[in-house]
Amino acid sequence: MAARKLSAGAYIANAEQQLAYAAAETRGPESLIYSYRAALRAAGALIEWGMRDRKRRPTGSAWAKLRKVQPEFSEWADVFEAHARLASRAGMGLESEISEVVVRALYTDAVNFLSEVRGTVYSLPDVA
Numbered sequence: 001m002a003a004r005k006l007s008a009g010a011y012i013a014n015a016e017q018q019l020a021y022a023a024a025e026t027r028g029p030e031s032l033i034y035s036y037r038a039a040l041r042a043a044g045a046l047i048e049w050g051m052r053d054r055k056r057r058p059t060g061s062a063w064a065k066l067r068k069v070q071p072e073f074s075e076w077a078d079v080f081e082a083h084a085r086l087a088s089r090a091g092m093g094l095e096s097e098i099s100e101v102v103v104r105a106l107y108t109d110a111v112n113f114l115s116e117v118r119g120t121v122y123s124l125p126d127v128a
Contacts, residue, residue: 008048022034039113086102
């Protein structure tokens, strides 16, 4: 059975939900995981948005795809790719002592990234 393809708007809605979970979570590792997932969903929105003019989907991680489809967001890809291993280890229960500073910074970055994603996906086209 083929996987159902989500729209950019659906990815944004899911990212918003993940950020709400991150904000409500009192345990650092879980909050970090939700923030990272929110960033992944936001990247998914940009990838879907960028695919509307492309025929072939790029390969690689979400961050590699984002760099190929929306290169203007490469710096954001770098920010979140740097946290990929930590988020993965936290998700497996291998990281239990994560600094509150790191957790808050990732949450703030995810909020700011999602804001830029919304601006891109929901922007009005230039009118001549």
